[in-house]
Amino acid sequence: MEKKTYKKLDLDVYEETLTCGLKVFICPMDRHEVFAKMTTNYGASTIEFKPHLKEEFIKIPLGTAHFLEHKMFAKKDNRDIMSLFQQNGAQSNAFTSSHVTSYYFASPSKFFENLNLLLDLVTQPYYTKENVEKEMGIIDQELKAGFDNPFEAGYYTTLLNTFKELPYRFPVGGYCETIKEINPDVLYDCYNTFYHPSNMILTITGNVDPDETIKFIKDYYDKLDYTNMPKIETKKYNEPNEVNKAEETIYKDVTNNILENAYKINIKDIDMDLCKILTYINIYLTIKFGGVSNFNKKCFEDKNILNPVRYMLDHKDNFLFIDFDTEVIEVKDIFEQIYDNVNDKKISKEDFDLIHKNIIKDIILMSENVAKVNRSIDYQVRKYGHPLYNLYDIYKNLNYEECVRFINSLDFTNNTRTIVTKKTD
Amino acid sequence: MKYTKKEMDNYNIYFIKTKKFKTITISFNFGKEITKEDQVYRALLKRVLLHETKKYPDLDKLCRARMNIYDPVVNIGASESGLDRIIYLDTTFVNEKYTEKGMNKKSIEFALSHLYDPYVKDGAFDKKVFEIAKHEFIEGMKAIKDNPDNYCKERIWEEMEIYPFDEFNIKETIDFTETLNEKDLYKYYQTLFTENSLDIFVIGDTNEEEITNILNNIIKGDFKKRGKDRFISRKAEKVKVVTDESDTEQSKLAIGIRYEDLTDFERKYVSLAYNNILGGGWNSKLNKVVREENSLCYYIYATRKIPFGISFIYSGIDADNYNKTVDLIKKQIENMKTNVSEEELRRVKDVYNNALISIEDSQNSILNNVMGQVFTDADDIHERKINMEKVTVDDVKNLAKKVKIEVIYLLKGGSNGKENL
DSSP states (O other): OEEEEETTTTEEEEEEEOTTOOEEEEEEOSSSOEEEEEEESOOTTOOEEEOTTOSSOEEOOTTHHHHHHHHTTOOTTOOOHHHHHHHTTOEEEEEEOSSOEEEEEEESSOHHHHHHHHHHHHHOOOOOHHHHHHHHHHHHHHHHHHHHSHHHHHHHHHHHHHOSSOGGGSOTTOOTTGGGGOOHHHHHHHHHHHOSGGGEEEEEEESOOHHHHHHHHHHHHHTSOOOSOOOOEEOOOOOOSSOSOSEEEEEESOSSEEEEEEEEEEOTTOOSOHHHHHHHHHHHHHHHHSTTSHHHHHHHHOTTEEEEEEEEEEEETTEEEEEEEEEESSOTTHHHHHHHHHHHOOOOHHHHHHHHHHHHHHHHHHTTOHHHHHHHHHHHHHHHSSOOTTHHHHHHTOOHHHHHHHHHTOOOOOEEEEEEEEOOO | OOOEEEEOSSOEEEEEEOSSOSEEEEEEEEEEEOOTTHHHHHHHHHHHHHHOOSSOOSHHHHHHHHHHTTOOEEEEEEEEETTEEEEEEEEEEEOGGGSOTTHHHHHHHHHHHHHHSOOEETTEEOHHHHHHHHHHHHHHHHGGGGSHHHHHHHHHHHHHTOSSSOOOOHHHHHHHHHHOOHHHHHHHHHHTTTTSEEEEEEEESOOHHHHHHHHHHHOOOOOOOOOOOOOOOOOOOOOEEEEEEOSSSSEEEEEEEEEOSOOHHIIIIIHHHHHHHHHSSTTSHHIIIIIIITOOOSOEEEEEEGGGTEEEEEEEEOGGGHHHHHHHHHHHHHHTTTOOOHHHHHHHHHHHHHHHHHGGGOHHHHHHHHHHHHHSOOOOHHHHHHHHHHOOHHHHHHHHTTEEEEEEEEEEOOOOSGGGO
8 A cells, every 4th residue: 555645735545456356545534434436437428339249339228327336235145235234224326427327325333334335336236137127117207307307307318409419418427218128138248348347446545444354355355266357349430520519409497597608628639637637727718708707797696597507517538518508588698698698718916815715725725525536536536547646746836827828728609509498389 | 512601791601512523603683582684684694794893894805804704604694483583604714733733713703794793884785785785585486486496485484384473475575675775775684783682602612711701702792581482282173285387397385394292392302203204215114105005206305394383294296196196195184193103203303313323423413402402491411311202102102193284285296208219
């Protein structure tokens, strides 16, 4: 085990890659609670791949990764893992995103019992025709609730219209129709390929002893046969730079109009660390659309705009995806206002310094919270290949001139617009 | 968690000292008996007070000033506890030990400037900001049906007739808001300092004397003395079945249940065990039967609102399964009278005990726990652990006999998901 330190954040991390390939990160913190998370580098947007020990590529139904997450809780010996976590007094759950699937628990007691359950959860698949069919009704209800929400419906349409080839464009849970095609064979193909420990990360933060913990994990995996590491081959997509469709209106039973405006930017040729790219974009968007911006003030004063324009930033393959949303009484020229503001590109040094100062404060506060530290380590390993132990210095060394140059090099013209409006008979 | 109480002229400061956190949180609590107009006033007040102060009459300038002092979080809100209501201003900021000397004072002054130095002209709030706040609130009320979960929760609350007075429904809320102007709101604001009690809670690694001086220089008002919160308790009405139509695919089901004649021990502990065995978490009877055995929903849970003597059960289902789901829920409520196991009760106690341990990991949890002790008759963490252990299976079964369904509400959706594709 190697001890590393997040500089200036009072956090030590013990890391080790086991012989089975599992990457383990343990960060002791002065809290009662432990937060442990097992993440597989497999999410909803992986839908075409070569299954482990098979020759041909297969295409799986949309929503399979999420379905698999549900079914990991089914066990051959009929043990109800969620129930056992709860018996130990632990909070536990799982989630699937486009990028990953994660399973976790948080508890201030019975750590090793809970850790054992977490490892059982991801190492013991059991899918049958019956238990797969039984899950259909539950997931069907989960999906319907999402499609009923007009903001989510607008977001799904925007993703479809931003990307043409990348399966990132589809809803994480798939559709009510596609999940009907899922069967145990498909689930086993996915499990055998992507749930091998060499494709997974285990992150533990909080009240733990690193030596005892790593011994426990090694002993657990030593009893299992994980010699045959799968070579993961997933389909590569040739995603065009342009958005798939420039605009669309969808109809829901809404009182006001919901607007989504997504920008797609190819960053393949930008010679800068991804962490810096994402941080500079965030600073830029905060300056242009956040509380300090004139744009936000104008929105607040405009009675037509009911919710401030919010944005989210994501990154998939070579593309940045920036999605703005808002709720308005009438559509008017809101899309143009967002477009003009994001393309204005003027930022002052004063604003940059203000946001910069607060980003540094935010990482100090992040280092206080067991769940947030866990999330940061897990995210950094997936995104950058390793924890960013020099995160404080990276943030400290961000500079205004570099940010301006970088922002000026970006093309914010490629966008798609979605309107969610009232059905008319 | 230990705290010290400092009695000022007509308000109290409670200090909770801990070195575990890099932040300091201060909560200013203004309390008085609830009236039906309160919901509207406080929604408007929050919007107006948070959006400008006399010194910073523009949103961007206010935000800039906040970020200059390391962006303290400032929030204004309200909560109800039985017949009593609190308007609170909470602020959390980084302890100056991690930023710059003098920042604790600046952060407190900034937060309190929203309350003590708002933008006021000729005995009224700024008309422009008031009109925006009013417009936003009214439009939000009109659009409440767009979010089926929120609408369902709003409607079951209305149908349960929680308070001894007639509450505003959505339409009445809008109508009343239309009648208000910036002067009315300013008058209401002034009552914060004349008709309310004030209790201030400070948690973090602080110097009590320094903080007391900062607060005492700013806080002014003719504050009343606050008693313990008064909970609502009454007999259940006859079962009411209500259905609204919605253009969604999924239907939302809500069932309101009332607890009758609870003893203090039942209110604090047994009802918690009851609620959680019935509908709290994965192992609950409702989750096992409705989701796991019958695949009727993705979620089903019960949530307890004990100052009001009630619990709500929520689920999202297909309209076709309404009768089947309601029957299963009724059976489980009936089942609680005779069929509760030691194992089920043990699980609830274990979860409760862990939650008690975890309280000390978060400033807000510690704060809420201390507020519970000050404002209600809640026990401290140690007593809570001991008392919860005293709850028996028979206690839960006996309490189940005091539980009555009062409202069954369905927000009925319709189509079958084809438009998804």
